[in-house]
Amino acid sequence: MNDRYIEITNEEIDFKKLYNFCKEDHLGAVNVFFGVTRNVNNAKKVLYLEYESYKNMAEKIISKIIDEMINKWDIYKVAISHRSGRVDIGQISMVLVISSMHRKSSISATDYFIDRLKEIVPIWKKEFYEDGESWLSSTPG
């Protein structure tokens, strides 16, 4: 399908590539979201992260979420790149780019995508601290 680009990668994310994939001369809005690795969580200093994924399934589920978004909003193209493996503090862990004719659809769809990602896409994050490590769950408790 040429309306979407999906990757889970061990490499640094080339966000220009995602932007170029999404932009079209007739579209006035390209919304770009960067997720960046923070150095603190729950008042604990984080040294770095590691992401693990069930890669093929994650890509498949992301594509389903994009189908949901296309059904709900007037958006044209979606490009997503999510890191796997070790990601250092300050590095980009995910980039989501959505293009649309007008800004509202791509901005709303961005928020929706990230919520769904945290619910159903099989990617897990582990934080490493000075005194240990822990797997995170986006569901509290």
Add this chain to the structure above:
Amino acid sequence: MFEVKIIFFSILREKLNLREIFIECGENTSIHGVIEILMRKINFEDYDLSKCMIAVNEDYVDDNYLIKNGDEIAIIPPVSGGSDFL
């Protein structure tokens, strides 16, 4: 009887020190049945499997799904992709 592969990820993979396991099941075994077989075979200690979702051949299924020969079953602990926590 046939064999199916079950794969583990993240917290479960580390806790069990196991990436995958094969189990034997009969015709008409549901996901519910597979979990029962697994719990007899593996000590999950205090880990509550009910908070996991189950995928077969890379799609989520419910407990009533009937396993077929060659299915790849994945136990999916609560996910945490994206950048920030919550």
